[in-house]
Amino acid sequence: MDLTPKRADESATEMVQVVLPNDANPLGFILGGTVMHLIDIAGAIACHRHTRTLLVTVAVDDLQFLHPIKVGDMIILRARVTCVFNTSLEVQVDVYSEETLTGKRMLTSRAFLTFVAIDRDGCRVRVAPLLVETEEERRICAEASARRAQRLRKKTVTLASES
Numbered sequence: 001m002d003l004t005p006k007r008a009d010e011s012a013t014e015m016v017q018v019v020l021p022n023d024a025n026p027l028g029f030i031l032g033g034t035v036m037h038l039i040d041i042a043g044a045i046a047c048h049r050h051t052r053t054l055l056v057t058v059a060v061d062d063l064q065f066l067h068p069i070k071v072g073d074m075i076i077l078r079a080r081v082t083c084v085f086n087t088s089l090e091v092q093v094d095v096y097s098e099e100t101l102t103g104k105r106m107l108t109s110r111a112f113l114t115f116v117a118i119d120r121d122g123c124r125v126r127v128a129p130l131l132v133e134t135e136e137e138r139r140i141c142a143e144a145s146a147r148r149a150q151r152l153r154k155k156t157v158t159l160a161s162e163s
């Protein structure tokens, strides 16, 4: 396993596609579930590029759809690893709409996903550290660590409510 530290720039991913009628609800706007699927894919690609391992999605933070994206417009997803822990890592995925005829762009969603790296037997494996060099990168990673703590607290509460 290559555990050489990597920069977020090395795995940053941009996905662009046109919204087709098959992706849309009767109002002609992309389905929320389709956006969620694309967010998962874009986030996973960035994390695969960072870890070069198999991955499972373990958490997706609360998601909002700020503006509709209509058929014929483009959906753009930008994914960037924010922080790497031991066997898990967080990625931020920003979703934009782009009007095909005007180029007008709007942020429509921001999602934070956590992936866990596993091997072919499903056992967790360590992940290469993230090179955090600038003040901005340190801030982003600190915020990711705070979200992680919050998620793990929520998980404990959910598991406790089950028993």
Ligand SMILES: CC(C)(COP(=O)(O)OP(=O)(O)OC[C@H]1O[C@@H](n2cnc3c(N)ncnc32)[C@H](O)[C@@H]1OP(=O)(O)O)[C@@H](O)C(=O)NCCC(=O)NCCS
Residues within 6 Å of the ligand: 055, 056, 057, 058, 059, 085, 086, 087, 088, 089, 114, 116, 124, 148, 151, 152, 155
């Ligand atoms: C991911 C999975 C293997 C983790 O197993 P687990 O027994 O819960 O593992 P642990 O509690 O020991 O945590 C393992 C790592 O995941 C992280 N993690 C676990 N649950 C988490 C959650 N709800 N949110 C964020 N991180 C979480 C832990 O912080 C830990 O990270 P670290 O190694 O970087 O410190 C297991 O929860 C699983 O298989 N979940 C289902 C995944 C799935 O099917 N996804 C959808 C299809 S891809």
